[in-house]
Amino acid sequence: MLIEFELIEKARKGDDGAFNQVVQAYRKRILGTIARLIGRPEDVEDVGQEVFLRLYYSLDQLRAAEVFEPWLYRLTVNAAYDYLRRQKRRHEHRMSDLSEQQVMMADASAGGKKQAEEQRRTKVREIVQSLLSKVSEEDRILLMMKEVEGLSLKELEKIYHVNENALKVRLFRARQRVLKAYESGEI
Amino acid sequence: MDQDRVKDKLDPLWTEYREACPDPEPSAHFMPQMWQRIEARRNAMSSAWFRIWAEVWLVATVMAVIVMGAILIPRLQNPPAYQVSYVDVLAAADSANDGAVVSANEPASEPE
Numbered sequence: 001m002l003i004e005f006e007l008i009e010k011a012r013k014g015d016d017g018a019f020n021q022v023v024q025a026y027r028k029r030i031l032g033t034i035a036r037l038i039g040r041p042e043d044v045e046d047v048g049q050e051v052f053l054r055l056y057y058s059l060d061q062l063r064a065a066e067v068f069e070p071w072l073y074r075l076t077v078n079a080a081y082d083y084l085r086r087q088k089r090r091h092e093h094r095m096s097d098l099s100e101q102q103v104m105m106a107d108a109s110a111g112g113k114k115q116a117e118e119q120r121r122t123k124v125r126e127i128v129q130s131l132l133s134k135v136s137e138e139d140r141i142l143l144m145m146k147e148v149e150g151l152s153l154k155e156l157e158k159i160y161h162v163n164e165n166a167l168k169v170r171l172f173r174a175r176q177r178v179l180k181a182y183e184s185g186e187i
Numbered sequence: 188m189d190q191d192r193v194k195d196k197l198d199p200l201w202t203e204y205r206e207a208c209p210d211p212e213p214s215a216h217f218m219p220q221m222w223q224r225i226e227a228r229r230n231a232m233s234s235a236w237f238r239i240w241a242e243v244w245l246v247a248t249v250m251a252v253i254v255m256g257a258i259l260i261p262r263l264q265n266p267p268a269y270q271v272s273y274v275d276v277l278a279a280a281d282s283a284n285d286g287a288v289v290s291a292n293e294p295a296s297e298p299e
Contacts, residue, residue, distance in 0.1 A: 020218070027217065032210030044211060049221045056225050121207035128204040147201040179197060 002026060005065035012059045019059070023052050030076055037080040037144050039129045040087075051079045070158035073151070077141050077159060084137040134181040139174035146171055 002025040010018035030051055035044045054075045062071055132140040145151050145159070153164050160167065271279075 023218065023221065027213050028210045031213055032208070035211055036204070036208045041211065045214060045217055045220075048213070049217065049224055052221050053224050053228060057228065124200070124203045124207040128200060131200075147197070148205050175197065182196060182200075 001069065002029070005068075008059075008062075008065040008068050012062060012065075019056060022055075026072060027052070030072065033073075033076055033145075033149055034080055036148050037076075037141055038083055038087075039125065039132075043083065047079050047083050050083075051076050054079065067158065070155065073145070073155075074159045077145065081137055081141055084140070088137065131178050131181050135174050135177050139170065139177070142167070142170060143174050143178065 003022060007018050007021055011022050027048065031044050031048045034047045034051070035041060038044065038047060051072075055072060058075070062068060132143065135143065142156070142160075145156060146153075151159070153167055156167055157164055
């Protein structure tokens with residue numbers, strides 16, 4: 001936990017100052033998770049604000065301060081999922097935006113070693129985003145939370161409200177699909 | 188076997204992706220914009236409550252008008268129970284009183 005339980009309790013009782021402190025403590029971590037989940041840097045803050053907006057209006061439903069983090073991750077997962085679904089509907093726009101974004105990234109990176117490092121990172125991001133586009137939004141988020149965010153199955157169980165075995169099966173299938181895409185060179 | 192293959196090939200990729208996407212620094216606008224959105228939602232919610240409240244009152248008023256109409260219209264359509272006017276009633280009562288006064292002033296007839 002990044003904060004004391006008392007602060008969450010205060011925020012839950014409607015103390016806006018306490019809520020502000022909660023957001024300040026968690027915003028960087030949540031924005032990082034969102035950035036890796038959605039893969040669109042320009043929309044990260046928008047989705048992050050949506051997460052904290054949902055948190056503000058659902059904090060009174062939180063049963064105990066101890067389950068705050070899984071609760072926050074659940075809101076993050078849901079907001080990212082909603083975003084990805086919206087993006088899927090606007091897929092054509094996305095593809096054109098992506099090429100523009102790549103051009104901007106290439107332009108932005110300047111000279112020598114730094115440029116090479118940025119190019120390598122951009123390449124990794126592109127590969128992973130392409131691989132993840134081969135699975136559903138649900139599986140993409142689940143894989144990210146497990147493999148990249150490093151959450152344990154127990155933590156995922158609390159976030160998804162699904163038993164461990166069901167999660168294992170789902171993760172296994174998602175990994176298989178990603179591996180198949182990786183090996184077949186579809187990306 | 189499959190699990191090992193997945194681990195060998197994908198695990199380094201996840202690690203690299205994690206490194207390629209570090210936690211971004213929130214911009215200076217993040218908190219003010221977030222509070223603006225919270226306020227906007229709060230206003231939208233309160234105006235929604237006001238609208239619901241106004242609609243409830245409107246429906247209640249319409250229902251009251253319908254109920255009052257259902258009670259009053261049949262009564263107004265039926266002929267009134269009394270056909271005579273208030274003046275007629277007074278005149279009738281007055282003439283009855285006059286008779287009583289006259290009969291009281293007349294001398295009692297002698298018994299035969």
